[in-house]
């Protein structure tokens with residue numbers, strides 16, 4: 001078995017960020033050599049502390065599938081040409097940040113959009129409601145760029161131009177996102193799985209857990225899909241031959257679902 005999991009509202013509590021309830025189970029999974037792979041829309045800097053605190057040893061996916069971080073010492077590191085950062089090798093799965101930034105500051109985007117890279121930490125904090133420290137971590141982009149529209153009706157134009165530049169726009173609430181075309185959590189799932197198998201690491205059945213629409217491409221590709229409920233929010237319709245709906249929100253729903261799957265082995 002191999003587990004791919006979203007973080008927010010899947011592995012850790014939606015409002016309180018709790019994860020004490022899953023700690024012993026994660027430890028047990030590591031002892032049993034069941035890989036646990038974090039797959040998040042967060043940046044490297046935002047994800048690495050949780051990876052350390054849970055003592056995880058596998059690579060993790062950042063920025064919604066834009067790239068992966070491979071711990072130095074993991075078998076996958078030997079075949080990686082990623083850039084070293086704090087004990088990890090960072091690899092783009094899609095397009096590196098510098099390419100995305102070139103597009104954001106290009107003449108055709110002039111007056112259309114403002115990217116995180118154009119904003120100060122204080123401005124990001126004010127716009128997102130994050131603390132300055134959290135805003136600084138969210139600003140450490142490597143593979144994707146959140147942006148605001150300067151002109152209200154420019155989204156269609158920006159999307160068209162992005163597509164010509166090999167990029168894709170994910171429309172969000174307040175911020176939209178620019179990243180490499182065709183990249184999402186599902187693509188990242190498949191690329192990583194392929195890497196595990198190429199290394200001869202026995203993965204067995206694949207399990208993916210998530211709570212949001214951006215998790216569905218990953219859930220769709222897994223042998224077993226687990227949807228974690230979020231209080232007051234319905235999931236969009238989703239069909240899967242082996243779909244489990246957790247009874248409780250994160251983190252308890254995660255623990256209950258994985259324990260159930262372990263008991264079936």
Ligand SMILES: [Mg+2]
Pocket residue numbers: 006007008009010210211212
């Ligand atoms: Mg989530």
